[in-house]
Amino acid sequence: MRPAGGADLPSPGRRYGAALTTPRIVALPGDGIGPEVTAAALEVLARLGEFEVEAHAIGGASIDEHGTALTDETLDACRTADAVLLGAVGGPKWESTDPEAPRPEQGLLGLRKGLELFANLRPVRPSPALLGASPLRRERIEGTDLMVVRELTGGIYFGERGRTAGGSAFDTCAYSVPEIERIAEVAFRSARRRVTSVDKANVLETSRLWRETVERFAGDRRRAARGEGADPREDDVELEHMLVDNAAMQLISRPRDFDVLLTENMFGDILSDEAAMLTGSIGMLPSASLGAPEAPGLFEPVHGSAPDIAGTGAANPLATIGSVAMMLRYGLGRESEGAGIESAVDRALEAGLRTADLGGAATTESATNAVLANL
Numbered sequence: 001m002r003p004a005g006g007a008d009l010p011s012p013g014r015r016y017g018a019a020l021t022t023p024r025i026v027a028l029p030g031d032g033i034g035p036e037v038t039a040a041a042l043e044v045l046a047r048l049g050e051f052e053v054e055a056h057a058i059g060g061a062s063i064d065e066h067g068t069a070l071t072d073e074t075l076d077a078c079r080t081a082d083a084v085l086l087g088a089v090g091g092p093k094w095e096s097t098d099p100e101a102p103r104p105e106q107g108l109l110g111l112r113k114g115l116e117l118f119a120n121l122r123p124v125r126p127s128p129a130l131l132g133a134s135p136l137r138r139e140r141i142e143g144t145d146l147m148v149v150r151e152l153t154g155g156i157y158f159g160e161r162g163r164t165a166g167g168s169a170f171d172t173c174a175y176s177v178p179e180i181e182r183i184a185e186v187a188f189r190s191a192r193r194r195v196t197s198v199d200k201a202n203v204l205e206t207s208r209l210w211r212e213t214v215e216r217f218a219g220d221r222r223r224a225a226r227g228e229g230a231d232p233r234e235d236d237v238e239l240e241h242m243l244v245d246n247a248a249m250q251l252i253s254r255p256r257d258f259d260v261l262l263t264e265n266m267f268g269d270i271l272s273d274e275a276a277m278l279t280g281s282i283g284m285l286p287s288a289s290l291g292a293p294e295a296p297g298l299f300e301p302v303h304g305s306a307p308d309i310a311g312t313g314a315a316n317p318l319a320t321i322g323s324v325a326m327m328l329r330y331g332l333g334r335e336s337e338g339a340g341i342e343s344a345v346d347r348a349l350e351a352g353l354r355t356a357d358l359g360g361a362a363t364t365e366s367a368t369n370a371v372l373a374n375l
């Protein structure tokens with residue numbers, strides 16, 4: 001399991017304040033299965049003590065209510081919270097290729113940008129009980145414990161885009177040196193032995209800047225670690241560069257060799273879904289999005305809103321429960337309680353808990369109860 005690390009990473013600033021007063025959590029249930037998994041995760045959180053929870057609409061739910069996927073009021077509420085827990089956004093109801101139509105995803109992207117949550121941490125650690133549920137053979141997957149560190153507020157997601165008079169469309173990918181440096185720093189702090197920096201430097205100019213900047217950052221860090229009064233352990237983390245297409249392949253052929261995968265925004269989006277399947281189901285993967293030291297973190301499952309099973313009570317709540325564990329660790333400075341939730345999930349799985357996505361019949365409710373019983 002990953003070391004505590006919370007205090008070394010962005011967004012730990014509120015933890016001390018939060019420890020003294022009742023933490024204020026903004027819950028953004030969103031769409032599809034979002035409300036069901038959020039309710040389940042909040043039930044687990046409530047078991048740990050007192051939390052003030054305030055719910056707001058986001059995504060499609062907010063479009064229906066207010067005509068926009070993220071209102072200023074919701075963003076302000078998040079800004080002043082100690083942490084934000086999000087379910088999922090999106091669904092067929094709001095799908096459209098009309099560039100003028102409001103989109104649920106704008107809520108999530110607006111929140112990431114509005115809170116400047118530039119660092120997205122997606123740990124991939126298949127639960128021992130689920131080794132048989134992975135599409136890969138057990139021998140290949142055993143011992144995998146990696147973290148995707150994805151840049152979250154730059155790149156093609158936020159570059160200039162549009163349609164031209166001639167009927168074409170374009171999206172631009174841009175990165176600045178400081179944007180690359182700050183995410184590289186998070187990656188190195190999260191690593192225990194190696195940072196694999198992913199890019200497409202054989203084709204893209206942004207990737208060449210990415211590679212050059214990460215290389216320089218690692219060199220400076222190594223030199224600083226050798227200096228007087230420095231922490232020599234910082235010298236231990238090695239850096240390798242990997243082209244994104246090759247990384248997609250290596251992730252399947254030798255997942256346990258990876259420690260931290262450092263990626264720009266879109267490569268991280270794609271590789272983290274791929275990495276999620278190593279755990280047997282995308283329904284298992286939690287995430288944390290962190291920003292400036294004083295900013296609240298955003299915690300959410302990696303999976304989407306799964307509209308096909310919304311309302312059936314069959315959604316797997318474990319990724320959102322895992323996101324609450326990350327919230328305790330990275331957002332509220334309550335590492336041991338976060339680890340406690342993670343072991344309760346492992347024990348419940350060992351005792352046979354399987355939701356439909358894992359080939360079982362457990363409902364959202366029975367899965368939540370199984371975790372609570374092991375807490």
Ligand code: IPM
Pocket residue numbers: 105108109269302
């Ligand atoms: C994710 C999601 C989002 C993304 C979507 C919903 C905008 O896929 O968090 O990985 O692309 O970042």
Ligand code: MG
Pocket residue numbers: 269270273
């Ligand atoms: Mg994604």
